[in-house]
Amino acid sequence: MQPLSAPFPAARFRRLKRTAALRNLTQETTLSPADFIWPVFVMEGKDAEDPIPSMPGVSRLTPDRIVQAAKEAQALGIPAICLFPYTEQELKTEDCAMAWDPDNLVNRTIRAIKNAVPEIAVMTDVALDPYNVNGHDGFVVDGEILNDESVEALVKMSLAQAEAGADILGPSDMMDGRIGAMRQALEAEGHRHVTILSYAAKYASAFYGPFRDAVGASARLVGDKKTYQMNPGNSDEALRLIARDLSEGADMIMVKPGMPYLDICRRAKDTFGAPTFAYQVSGEYAMIEAAAQNGWLDREAVMLESLTAFKRAGCDGILTYFAIDAARALAS
Ligand SMILES: NCc1[nH]cc(CCC(=O)O)c1CC(=O)O
Numbered sequence: 001m002q003p004l005s006a007p008f009p010a011a012r013f014r015r016l017k018r019t020a021a022l023r024n025l026t027q028e029t030t031l032s033p034a035d036f037i038w039p040v041f042v043m044e045g046k047d048a049e050d051p052i053p054s055m056p057g058v059s060r061l062t063p064d065r066i067v068q069a070a071k072e073a074q075a076l077g078i079p080a081i082c083l084f085p086y087t088e089q090e091l092k093t094e095d096c097a098m099a100w101d102p103d104n105l106v107n108r109t110i111r112a113i114k115n116a117v118p119e120i121a122v123m124t125d126v127a128l129d130p131y132n133v134n135g136h137d138g139f140v141v142d143g144e145i146l147n148d149e150s151v152e153a154l155v156k157m158s159l160a161q162a163e164a165g166a167d168i169l170g171p172s173d174m175m176d177g178r179i180g181a182m183r184q185a186l187e188a189e190g191h192r193h194v195t196i197l198s199y200a201a202k203y204a205s206a207f208y209g210p211f212r213d214a215v216g217a218s219a220r221l222v223g224d225k226k227t228y229q230m231n232p233g234n235s236d237e238a239l240r241l242i243a244r245d246l247s248e249g250a251d252m253i254m255v256k257p258g259m260p261y262l263d264i265c266r267r268a269k270d271t272f273g274a275p276t277f278a279y280q281v282s283g284e285y286a287m288i289e290a291a292a293q294n295g296w297l298d299r300e301a302v303m304l305e306s307l308t309a310f311k312r313a314g315c316d317g318i319l320t321y322f323a324i325d326a327a328r329a330l331a332s
Pocket residue numbers: 125126127128129137172173207208209210211212225280281282283
């Protein structure tokens with residue numbers, strides 16, 4: 001593209017800024033509730049919720065309340081909800097067997113949502129960290145995060161979620177080769193229509209802190225995730241990972257975190273043109289909420305501006321904890 005304009009005063013950029021009608025008419029990207037995937041935290045129990053202090057306004061919900069939340073999201077035009085489980089500390093194990101238990105909390109919740117609100121797409125998280133004694137996304141042996149053994153476990157976990165009715169599997173683990181292994185197993189087991197949204201460019205980020213509180217992994221995590229998640233200094237590697245995951249059978253790809261990585265979103269979309277998502281992660285949410293609570297930022301304006309920025313950067317959609325509030329704001 002070669003932007004061209006007449007010299008002043010033939011060109012006056014303020015002409016198209018003068019009224020709301022003209023501004024709306026010439027807006028390049030727009031935001032709609034259909035752009036959102038809403039991440040929620042599910043916990044055991046009935047008719048209860050438990051606020052997450054580092055994510056003001058976000059609570060863990062019991063499955064029955066998640067079903068209510070899914071109904072609300074559906075009514076607001078939000079197409080997908082993404083489930084993350086909170087696991088009691090004493091239930092975490094080294095072998096992470098609960099991750100592929102057909103009746104674990106996530107799989108029961110998928111079924112409950114699919115029964116009550118079949119239209120909404122249910123996305124899951126494919127990674128071992130909520131079930132792992134040491135908080136890592138893969139198996140840990142003698143301090144090493146094992147790749148191939150973890151992939152086998154992730155495949156079992158994926159099949160259990162597909163069986164329960166998940167529409168979108170979200171491998172957030174960053175093990176090598178998991179997309180191909182998952183895709184092959186899904187095809188072999190008759191789950192041809194199950195989609196994979198690969199966390200392809202997922203960085204080893206300090207912005208995940210509040211999420212780890214939410215799923216109860218903070219106290220558990222031994223060391224860091226730098227041997228499998230990306231170095232924040234890298235950009236070309238993101239494209240290689242996305243190319244790899246698409247070639248192994250991912251239907252959609254994700255960049256994570258979001259706002260500090262919009263350059264990666266733009267490169268990803270321009271290079272591959274695949275359905276591209278960004279995750280506005282827990283730390284990004286917490287920063288905005290904290291500033292808003294102090295009266296330092298206008299919460300609604302910043303929320304909508306930040307989400308619009310993802311669309312402008314080339315994203316087709318955004319995983320955001322603001323999904324419900326943003327959908328309400330857009331409707332009003
Ligand atoms: N499988 C882990 C996972 N899945 C989603 C998030 C972070 C999401 C957020 O911060 O909102 C994480 C955290 C991590 O990698 O440690």
